[in-house]
Amino acid sequence: MEHFIVSARKYRPQTFKDVVGQQAITNTLLNAIENNHLAQALLFTGPRGVGKTSCARILAKTINQDENEHPDEDFAFNIFELDAASNNSVDDIRSLIDQVRIPPQVGKYKVYIIDEVHMLSQAAFNAFLKTLEEPPKHAIFILATTEKHKIIPTILSRCQIFDFKRITVTDAKNHLMQVAAQEGITADEDALQIIAQKADGAMRDALSIFDRVVSFSGKNLTRQAVTENLNVLDYETYFKTTDLILENNIPQLLIEFNEILSQGFDGHHFISGLASHFRDLLVCKNQATINLLEVGQQTKAKYLEQSQKATHAFLIKGIELANDCDLKYKTSRNQRLLVELCLMQLASILVDGEKKNDKPYIIPPSYFKEKGIKPVKISSEVKEKALEKTETEKQNNTLSQVEEKIESSATTVSEITQNKDVKSDIQEDNPESTITTETPVAVEKKPGLIHRERRTSGLSLSSIKRKKEHEENKEEQIIDPKNLPKEKFTESQMQGAWIEYGKMQDKKGERIIGSMFAMNIPTLDEDAIVLELPNQSMKVDMEAAQSGLLQFMFKKLKNYSIELKIIVNEEASKKYAFTPQDKYEKLREKNPLIDKLRSSFDLDI
Structure with a gap:
């Protein structure tokens, strides 16, 4: 059996041109080598599998090459790799420092690659500071890490930092196509697209997934095989689901x-993918953002087609x-x-006040064709005009009926004017009374019938005319503060109004304020209500409710000169019964016989 080498190792970059998706960093390093402008301490940071260690090895190999050297020479004697995850003590760093002093036997530079440098201990970092700041001229340090924030600032300040970015889906897909071509594997573009998306910006992960899928499907890599092996929902699933939502087909x-x-499949994975699908459809609605859609050409055409069916408001x-x-x-x-429930809500979204699948016909056109009747579509404008006509007819009928009733009543214009004058005089004497727009009409009383006050209808044309004339002749009334009522009231009346207001607050749900009004009864000092509270916090709460309280007191006591004075007395808290003994003493003050009851039955407090 031939030894198998995974693609991540087999196709590991050997030159800077082979590095995927990091053109800015590779160009910077090449220019630094050519111009002899390379720093002696470099820090490569970024996510996993984006080429940090590969670039470090390529850099170590490149700076030691001469024109006479063979390109495949790896200069292994000049490259030292240290895994800081397992060699993170002070002794390991001291051993490294001792090696740095020895110049290289072959090549110009000794390169020390310290991977996962953030795993070094605090003492190891401190031991490494001096050497990192002033290394020998033949030594170059390349530090690689995925978590730059864990490195102490004194180390960061001594390094030239290169931030590696995540590899885009397009770059990863193109690289996988090259690997598949070299391996003699036929692969669908959509299949490689799914692998690149699953890798989440890591080229090493993408190659590992590629090997796994090839082992499952063989030399022919299809989209269906990839989705089945990776346990991901296919694009077709979301296209079908969206079509059902747009058709309002809930079952x-x-x-x-x-x-x-x-x-x-997990429901969480499905609903998050559906949100991403709606986002992709929204991206397709505008030509300026269509490039944000990271899918193959065939899938992009399906997205464009479905995006025409969905409205912008529905997608949002x-x-x-x-x-x-x-x-x-x-x-x-x-x-x-x-x-x-979320799917049912999606299928029931209203757009512009109407459902997505709103049809112009209440009855299907086929019904009219069978009956030999041509179906007519009624536009919204025609419906509105018909409704306006109906409302106008109803209003005219009502107006005519009301006018007939008013004309039949024994009401004269002089009586109406007299009533207005009397009413205006009453309003001037009593500023609290509100001005009503309806005018009372005198009706001839008949014996044996229940008579109610008749008022002119607001729908009558004559009534509207009279009201308009009344508004024109009416002068704006200015309330003088001196004319506000200042009737005298007793302390018991004030306390009764106080308790009534507290009960009103309690009914509204303001339990704390209601209890404060019930527990603290004020006294009267001329026109000032004096309230004594045991602490400052209760005073703040009472001041917050002061505005509504005073408005109630003004109207209830008919005196607009009332003031509220709040006094904080810390000793007042002693009158509240908190312990069982205090409560018993309170009860005994109200009814001394309770002491006899306790002694007769030998009760405990």
Whole structure:
């Protein structure tokens, strides 16, 4: 059996040109080597599998090559790799420092590659500082890490930092196509696209997934084989689900979701993928953002086709509902019901006040064709005009009926004017009374009948005319503060109004404020209400409720000069009964016979 080498090792980059997706960094390193401008301490940082260690090895090999050297010479004697995850002590760093002093036997530079440098201990970092700042001229240090934030700032300040980025889906897919061609494997573009997306920006992960799928499907790599092996939902699943949502076919939608669950897929994975699918459809709605869609050409054509069926408002609402379901999924006790409810809401989204599948015909056109009747589509404008006509007819009928009743009543214009004058005089004497727009009409009373005050209808044309004339002749009334009522009231009246207001607050649900009014009864000092409270916090709460209280007191006591004075007395808290003994003393003060009851039955407090 021939020894198998995984693709991640077999196709590991040997030159800077082979590095995928890091052109900015590789060009910078090449220019630094050519111009003899290379720093002696470099820090490569970035996600896993993006080429940090590969670039370090290529750099170590490149700087030692001469024109006479063979390109395949690896200069293994000049390259030292140290895994800081297992060699992170001070002794390991001291051993490294001792080796640095010895110049290279072959080549110009000795290169020390320290991988996972963030795993070094604090003491090891401190021991490494001096050597890293002033290394010998033949030594170059390349530090590689995935977690730059764990490295102490004194180390970062001594290094030239290169941030490696995640490899894009397109670059990873193109590299996989080259690998598949060299291996003699026929692969669908969509299949490699799914592998690249699953790798999440790591080329090593993409090659590992590629090997696994090839072992499953052989030399022919199809999209169906990839989705089955990687346990990911296919694009077709989301296209079919979206079509059912747009058709408002809730029963079939629930059946489709049940089939997805029966295949072993997680509901959380499905709903998050559906949100991403809506996002991709939204991206396709505009030519400026269509390049953000990272799919193959065939799949892109399907996205463009389906995006024409869905409106912009529907996609925005769909993303919102799916994202909300995604957030609630982990905390939900019935996760399947949560997803099914989300799907039903998606299929019931209203767009511009009408459902997505709203049809212009209430009865199908086939029914009219069978009867020999040509179906007519009624536009919204015709419907509105018909409704306006109906409302106008109803209003005219009502107006005519009301006018007939008013004309039959024994009401004269002079009596109406007199009533207005009397009413205006009453309003001037009593500013609290409100001005009503309806005018009372005098009706001839007949014996044996119950008479109610008749008022002119607001729908009568004559009534509207009279009201208009009244509004024109009415002068704006300005309330003078001096004319506000200031009737005298007693302390018992004030306390009764106080308790009444507290009960009103309690009914509204303001339990704390209501209890404060019940427990603290104020006293009267002329027109000032004096309230004594035991602490400052109760005073703050009472001041917050002061505005509504005073408005109530003004109207209840008919005195607009009332003031509220709040005094904080810390000793007042002693009158409250907190312990059982205090409560017993309170009860005994109210009824001394309770002491006799306790002694007769030998009760404990």
